[in-house]
Amino acid sequence: MTFAINREENILRFTIKRPEIRNAINHEVIDGLEKLVSTVHNDSTIQFVVITGEGDEAFCSGGDLSIFHGLHTAHEAFPMLDRMASVLYNVATLPVPVIALVNGHAVGGGCEIATACDFRLVSSKAKAGFIQGSLAITSGWGGGTYLLEKLARQDIAMHMLCESKPYAADALLEKGWATQVYDGDKEQALQSFLIEMTQVEASVHRAYKQMLIRKWIGQNLLGQIKEEVKNCSLLWEAEEHHKAVQKFLSRKK
């Protein structure tokens, strides 16, 4: 199994379990995120959701290029991008706070997943970035839309998207992408982040989350995400994209 869903008291945790390829996303992990969403909707005792990656190297390296590079045209890429974007919107709009425990690198779609979460606790050793531009595509799972919505400074968000590179943890904190940066053990970091929040009634957290979701519905965030998906699928079919992916997959170390 390439993912795990575990419950610890009132925290539901989703772990991507593909450390050998830096927790890249395959179809099974997407199925797993769908399962996570339905589990939370069917259990009113869940108070927090945590998403993380196995190991110390990576939170998530985005889409599994060895699989998705089999998709050539916009027509072929669109269903994959659209499905993951929908799943991620369902994660972003879960009725409880969602925490990305960024234990290692979060690039490409991995950075999109973390950006869709309410909070990002980032290891001081991790780097994160919207590197899609270096593959001649944009973000395609809604991540660009979330970034432009969530960062206080639009110029910084645009710069992150247009530079298309990974940033060190301290820079991510300065830019306002990281909620907190931690040294050492990720479980301790999570515990200390949650300690005061757990003193507040879960119903209060749920009510605040509804406030946020209503705001996003009002501004048709999902419609904006669908446009991002469409644009990405058009760039996907260009020769430049396929060449860049081929270069990554065949690089010599």
Ligand SMILES: CC[C@@H](C(=O)O)C(=O)SCCNC(=O)CCNC(=O)[C@H](O)C(C)(C)COP(=O)(O)OP(=O)(O)OC[C@H]1O[C@@H](n2cnc3c(N)ncnc32)[C@H](O)[C@@H]1OP(=O)(O)O
């Ligand atoms: C498809 C959706 C799209 C979106 O909408 O956003 C995307 O997600 S595009 C995909 C973007 N991702 C990438 O371009 C992958 C970038 N990966 C990296 O930059 C690095 O791997 C890393 C995450 C910074 C980690 O670096 P490092 O620790 O040095 O590991 P390696 O680079 O040596 O990788 C180990 C191993 O894993 C394979 N790998 C890594 N990422 C992917 C991936 N996304 N898909 C498939 N395989 C991946 C890498 O090829 C190595 O394999 P081996 O050479 O066989 O060991």
